[in-house]
Amino acid sequence: MEILFKNVDYIYQPNSPFQFKALTDVNLKIESGSFTAIIGKTGSGKSTLIRHLNGLLKPSSGEVKIGNLTITSSIKESQLSDLRRKVGMLFQFPEQQLFADTVEHDIEFGPINFGTTKEKAKKIARESLKKVGLNDEFLNRSPLELSGGQMRRVALAGVLAVKPDILVLDEPTAGLDFIGKKEIMKLIKKLQLEEHTTIILVSNSMEDVADYAEEVILLSKGKVIKQASPNKIFSNKEITSALGIETPQTTVLAEFLLERGVDFKGSLPINEKSFNNFLKKIFEEKKKTRIL
Amino acid sequence: MIFGRYVSGDSFIHKLDPRDKLISATLIIIISFLANEPLSALILGLICLLILLVSKIKLLFFFRGIRFFLIMIAFTAILQLLFANNGEELFSVGPIRITSFGAKIASLTFFRFSLAIIIATLFTLTTSMIQISDAVGYLIRPLKIFKLPVDDIVLTLSIALRFIPTMLQEISTISDAQKARGSSLNSRSIAKKIKAIVPILMPLFIASVRRAEDLATAMIMRGYSDGKNRTKFRIMKWKNRDTLIILFLLFLLIFFGITKK
Structure with missing residues (x-):
């Protein structure tokens, strides 16, 4: 399903002393089946933006189009149930939302809410748990006795159980160790490639963004500054340094090398793969100059 | 819903000592139970309106915030109006009799409860959580005589509010x-x-x-x-104006108490 934002404004608590404009004239398009990252500093409107994707927030003005459903400020809650099934959302620190007595019941919560039968939900729980890399043993355990990383996987399984077409993830790897992070990210990428789920990732880890995303939406103070490929965003020094956006470590390293007099023309590397190419080109260039 | 929220500001009401505000809010609510005539109710209502204006809180925001409570109170008042049977009959529609006693009770109920809500909301809107717990802590200090763990209670309260x-x-x-x-x-x-x-x-x-x-x-x-x-980091300072406000309200309390019929 394609996602389209047209002149979206969002104001928190309008007409009160707490009034706050969180989004200003947001226009964007996210293709079906793509992997899009949303980046920006704290308070730039990332969380507000993603809450529009399943109607938790309705635009104060403008419209959001998801598939063939148009969300405006006047849409009724009853019209959103179908959308919530199609758009799965994993919030920050999702282990906090676990509530049931067993892992199985927690994963079944979503499917049953959306009208799946008990037996079917049971089967789905098993499958979803497998998808996130946990075996059947976990089904009857209490979610509260699991480790942080396991809890996060169970929460993810709970979202996947509904088989969403669009999966929105708000910092899914925050607070996990290196291996845990990598596994979660790989799993998400796999969902995109194998099940053609549209992935929307909010992240502060620019390495993750550079490694996995195809498209980046850069937000600042509630406005979309730029929507482009990670390569274009991170090599645009004016934008990243003006907004105080970190660049991936490989880019930082490459810049450091250039400062020290390494000769290279072209766009800077943003991840391991492009860094390898970067090094190769430098050495090839060096060889040529030596031969001459 | 704005009950229990705090809007920072620098109005006269914001700057009053929180102990004064707590005592005054309680006094006004007590006085409202004595003011059962149109004139005394009018005086008290005007006082509340004055406080509201001085506090510089936007009226629309304020009344929209307590709208829910006002509707509930109005609902209760209407029920009382319909079901009170004593007193003179004013008029009747079918089985429903509207009596003078019912009308009086209903208007008093509406007046008292909405006044209490308005004052309580004003208090929390102009007093931060920390100030409230400091004030409560100060005011229950005398209970130490009865071996009440006042300091612990204050700590618990401020953590809860926080x-x-x-x-x-x-x-x-x-x-x-x-x-x-x-x-x-x-x-x-x-x-x-x-x-x-x-x-x-x-x-x-x-x-x-x-x-x-x-x-x-x-x-x-x-x-x-x-x-x-x-020792305390935030020291509350009681000023003359705080004493004056309390004295004025005490005077009003006694005056309404004596003139009450």
């Missing part, structure tokens, strides 16, 4: 997460709504217990023992 916004934030995050999983929180059917509350309350309880444990550990690590003989 975490109200945090918990509200948590509730909104958790309910967003459960709504995203299709929870029927916004459903029209009440049975479904009640069922949808468990998945929100459970995580909230768990998080609160965890947080309490963390907080206790952090306090022990920083050498907290008890609140006895602690």
